[in-house]
Amino acid sequence: MSANAVPLDSAAPLEPPVPTKKPIKTTGLHIGEAEPGCAKVDPILVVDNVRRTFGGLTAVDVAHVEVPRGAITALIGPNGAGKTTLFNLLTGFDKPDDGKWTFDGRPLAGVPAYRVARMGQIRTFQLTKALGLLTVMDNMLLGAKGQTGENMFRALMPFLWRNQEEENRAKAIDLLTRFKLDTKKDDYAASLSGGQRKLLEMARALMSDPTLVMLDEPMAGVNPALTQSLLDHILNLKSQGMTVLFVEHDMHMVRHIADWVIVMAEGKVVAEGDPHEVMKNPAVIDAYLGQHHDEDIGEDPDAEVEHVSAMKELLDDER
Amino acid sequence: MDWGAIFNNAAVELISPTTAAYALAALGLAVHFGYTGLLNFGQAGFMALGAYGYAISILTFGFPVWGAFLVGVGASVVFALILGIPTLRLRADYLAIVTIAAAEIVRLLFTTNSFAAVTGSANGLSGYKNEFAALNPLADGTYGFGPFTNNAYDTWLRIVAWSVVILAALLVWQVMRSPWGRVIKGIREDEDAVRALGKNVYAYKMQSLIFGGVLGTIAGMIFALPRAVVPSNYQTTLTFFIYAILLLGGAATVLGPIIGSMIFWVLLSFFSGFIARAVEAGWLPFMTAIQGGQLRFILVGVAIMLIVIFRPQGIFGNKKELAFVR
Numbered sequence: 001m002s003a004n005a006v007p008l009d010s011a012a013p014l015e016p017p018v019p020t021k022k023p024i025k026t027t028g029l030h031i032g033e034a035e036p037g038c039a040k041v042d043p044i045l046v047v048d049n050v051r052r053t054f055g056g057l058t059a060v061d062v063a064h065v066e067v068p069r070g071a072i073t074a075l076i077g078p079n080g081a082g083k084t085t086l087f088n089l090l091t092g093f094d095k096p097d098d099g100k101w102t103f104d105g106r107p108l109a110g111v112p113a114y115r116v117a118r119m120g121q122i123r124t125f126q127l128t129k130a131l132g133l134l135t136v137m138d139n140m141l142l143g144a145k146g147q148t149g150e151n152m153f154r155a156l157m158p159f160l161w162r163n164q165e166e167e168n169r170a171k172a173i174d175l176l177t178r179f180k181l182d183t184k185k186d187d188y189a190a191s192l193s194g195g196q197r198k199l200l201e202m203a204r205a206l207m208s209d210p211t212l213v214m215l216d217e218p219m220a221g222v223n224p225a226l227t228q229s230l231l232d233h234i235l236n237l238k239s240q241g242m243t244v245l246f247v248e249h250d251m252h253m254v255r256h257i258a259d260w261v262i263v264m265a266e267g268k269v270v271a272e273g274d275p276h277e278v279m280k281n282p283a284v285i286d287a288y289l290g291q292h293h294d295e296d297i298g299e300d301p302d303a304e305v306e307h308v309s310a311m312k313e314l315l316d317d318e319r
Numbered sequence: 320m321d322w323g324a325i326f327n328n329a330a331v332e333l334i335s336p337t338t339a340a341y342a343l344a345a346l347g348l349a350v351h352f353g354y355t356g357l358l359n360f361g362q363a364g365f366m367a368l369g370a371y372g373y374a375i376s377i378l379t380f381g382f383p384v385w386g387a388f389l390v391g392v393g394a395s396v397v398f399a400l401i402l403g404i405p406t407l408r409l410r411a412d413y414l415a416i417v418t419i420a421a422a423e424i425v426r427l428l429f430t431t432n433s434f435a436a437v438t439g440s441a442n443g444l445s446g447y448k449n450e451f452a453a454l455n456p457l458a459d460g461t462y463g464f465g466p467f468t469n470n471a472y473d474t475w476l477r478i479v480a481w482s483v484v485i486l487a488a489l490l491v492w493q494v495m496r497s498p499w500g501r502v503i504k505g506i507r508e509d510e511d512a513v514r515a516l517g518k519n520v521y522a523y524k525m526q527s528l529i530f531g532g533v534l535g536t537i538a539g540m541i542f543a544l545p546r547a548v549v550p551s552n553y554q555t556t557l558t559f560f561i562y563a564i565l566l567l568g569g570a571a572t573v574l575g576p577i578i579g580s581m582i583f584w585v586l587l588s589f590f591s592g593f594i595a596r597a598v599e600a601g602w603l604p605f606m607t608a609i610q611g612g613q614l615r616f617i618l619v620g621v622a623i624m625l626i627v628i629f630r631p632q633g634i635f636g637n638k639k640e641l642a643f644v645r
Contacts, residue, residue, distance in 0.1 A: 091515070093511065093514075093515075112519075113514045113515060114514050114517050114518055114519050114520065115517075117514070117515055117516060117517035118517040122515065122516070122517075123515050124515075125511070125512070125515070129509045129511060129512035129515075130512075131504075131505050131508035131509055131512060131513075132508055133504070133507075133508055134501070134504055134505060134508060138501055138504075138505075139505075141498070141501060142501055142502065142505050142513065142516055142518075143516050145517060147498045148498075149497045149498035149499060150498045150499050150501075150502055150518070151499065152494065152499050152526050152530070154499075155493070155494045155497035155498065155499035155500065156490070156493055156494060156497070158493075158497065161497070161498060165498065204516065205515075205516075207516075208516065208517060
């Protein structure tokens with residue numbers, strides 16, 4: 001399929017969703033040139049030589065990358081670039097063949113997923129994992145850390161955990177109100193719409209007061225109206241002092257809210273930088289369009305259309 | 320046709336110790352399958368460990384009742400650990416295969432002639448009831464009314480059995496409404512999501528496997544007290560009957576397994592009495608008495624199928640849940 005033959009405009013959204021208020025961008029995050037693997041002033045997550053192969057395929061091979069603290073970092077790249085695999089590795093859901101990484105100065109290699117989460121690095125999933133047959137409130141309460149009543153023997157003595165439970169409940173109500181889910185608190189999570197589940201998953205992650213929130217495609221399958229409130233929520237995370245790392249395909253969103261962009265292609269970090277600058281990087285254009293983008297690569301033509309249109313929009317916007 | 324005797328015999332089953340044993344085993348399975356989502360197909364193995372643990376402790380080692388009880392419980396904890404350590408990290412269906420095989424291994428170990436001196440091989444064990452009967456505070460005589468009239472030992476056994484069931488039900492009810500139970504139910508829905516929220520899913524699944532297994536083991540002891548311990552009682556069909564009871568009552572409920580067990584046994588006894596007399600009276604000329612004995616299981620199967628088709632959430636299950644079953 002030739003890229004030229006695609007009606008580009010039809011794939012573009014009519015009204016790109018933007019946050020309700022102008023985001024305040026954090027700048028001056030890096031030291032030296034904005035190149036792949038460049039050092040950050042205050043990194044929260046430092047990754048070294050992390051490699052993951054599936055048989056003959058090298059899904060992730062990241063030499064060095066640092067995620068800046070207190071900023072919103074976007075991890076972008078074409079389909080199959082290894083973004084989600086890197087997410088899984090960093091959060092302990094998958095084990096790398098090789099490599100080490102630190103979170104807040106603490107080494108994380110070999111640490112199981114639940115310990116990673118307890119350290120304050122909370123993730124969400126690309127395919128939303130709302131716990132369907134639990135109520136929205138129970139979903140939220142499950143997110144709270146260090147619950148006395150989660151020990152089997154203490155569970156038998158409600159007086160030990162009742163106060164903590166009330167505190168968590170109040171906190172959950174507060175979060176649900178912010179995410180406009182408070183009226184749904186007694187419904188099964190399965191009854192929520194796809195967008196509401198994304199909101200619930202994010203709100204649930206916030207129950208544990210994380211320091212680093214990792215969102216895997218927070219906007220996938222969310223309608224534009226909800227996208228707007230999701231964007232606001234992500235910006236709020238930053239203003240509350242949290243660091244955000246997210247994977248996203250929607251370039252508008254990336255450009256509007258990200259302070260820093262890391263671009264992956266074929267498992268490697270190919271570019272880094274300010275969201276406006278990085279899109280002009282030849283390595284990024286190659287990554288999305290391919291060095292031989294007139295040839296039929298015979299794989300996922302829809303995704304190709306998406307990227308082509310996204311890149312075209314960006315280039316148009318930059319002019 | 321003596322309808323009075325048929326209904327009388329059916330009513331006896333309502334509070335029989337066997338019904339209590341099945342209720343307790345089903346309650347353990349509710350913890351495994353209904354709440355945690357663990358596909359344990361080896362509940363018969365847990366029950367066998369309870370029955371043999373209790374009987375062997377008393378007959379071979381001369382333990383007191385509480386000592387024999389602890390041996391049975393200890394054996395099932397060890398059994399749960401052996402099952403769980405290699406399989407709980409894997410997908411749920413692996414646990415199903417391992418548990419069904421492990422339960423068969425347990426049964427065959429008790430059947431084999433090599434240990435006949437201790438296990439009694441295929442003939443099983445008997446004569447371990449005196450120690451339990453000695454604890455009976457009731458004076459000799461008959462107690463109860465109508466179909467529920469029993470001698471002192473049987474009344475004592477019923478009181479103990481149902482007290483244990485009620486206690487276990489309260490225990491399950493309490494832990495399942497606690498934050499612990501919330502994590503357990505979360506694991507049933509999606510264990511990766513629960514892991515991402517900082518819960519040690521593996522440890523929770525292990526606790527659940529041990530908890531439900533111990534309930535099954537105590538059920539095995541209650542099951543053994545009114546009869547002898549015979550290995551053929553602990554075949555996989557026992558596990559399937561318990562699953563039938565669980566689905567009948569409602570998988571993620573506390574009352575479901577108990578009421579389910581009562582319905583199951585009353586129906587079984589009713590059909591058994593009805594068919595036996597119907598064959599006698601010549602109502603079923605194409606059938607021998609032996610065939611009639613098997614027909615009751617077919618009829619119970621049909622009854623359970625009807626309930627599962629027309630009330631798939633079970634008697635106490637929440638209809639709302641079904642709207643979202645994937």
